[in-house]
Amino acid sequence: MPDPLPQPHPHSVLSPLTLPGDRELVLRVMPLPADVNANGDIFGGWIMAQVDLAGAVLPSRIAKGRIATVAVNQFIFKQPVSLGDLLSFYARVTRIGNTSISVHVEVYAERNPANLHVVKVTEADLTYVAIDAQGQPRPVPR
Numbered sequence: 001m002p003d004p005l006p007q008p009h010p011h012s013v014l015s016p017l018t019l020p021g022d023r024e025l026v027l028r029v030m031p032l033p034a035d036v037n038a039n040g041d042i043f044g045g046w047i048m049a050q051v052d053l054a055g056a057v058l059p060s061r062i063a064k065g066r067i068a069t070v071a072v073n074q075f076i077f078k079q080p081v082s083l084g085d086l087l088s089f090y091a092r093v094t095r096i097g098n099t100s101i102s103v104h105v106e107v108y109a110e111r112n113p114a115n116l117h118v119v120k121v122t123e124a125d126l127t128y129v130a131i132d133a134q135g136q137p138r139p140v141p142r
């Protein structure tokens, strides 16, 4: 069964107030014309970069220092992203290991301001590793 969409709020669509408690709004961004691919949709690599940035927010906080992306464990482009879409990235920590932190990131697009609707466009699972000054794994602080 598909995940329920966050319910639009009359003044602040996808406001953190409307979210289920286990997900946090970590990034909102609108793509630019330079991010369009040959089909006229937004280039998948641009979306992957934004997901990597968004996914790092909670692990950085938990690791209390430098982290590196070690793996993109899953990445699903469910719907194309179009110019004019306002993207909201929600993250949830799924696992904290010895040196690694895994997150699930969901991306929703707000489109068509005249008749606003919200579409889930992307979801991904990523793993980050807490690293020391030499770039080596270090234990996640408890």
Ligand SMILES: CC(C)(COP(=O)(O)OP(=O)(O)OC[C@H]1O[C@@H](n2cnc3c(N)ncnc32)[C@H](O)[C@@H]1OP(=O)(O)O)[C@@H](O)C(=O)NCCC(=O)NCCS
Pocket (backbone or CB within 6 Å): 068, 069, 070, 071, 073, 096, 097, 098, 099, 100, 101, 127, 129, 131, 135, 136, 137
């Ligand atoms: C991140 C990095 C420091 C990890 O070093 P490493 O010697 O490979 O570390 P380890 O094998 O000990 O793994 C570290 C943790 O990552 C986890 N991990 C490694 N590969 C993984 C994968 N494919 N999926 C999920 N977790 C993974 C390990 O399980 C371990 O977690 P734990 O300590 O919580 O059990 C190193 O791989 C690195 O520098 N990679 C490049 C990072 C980078 O530049 N990222 C930006 C994108 S280019």
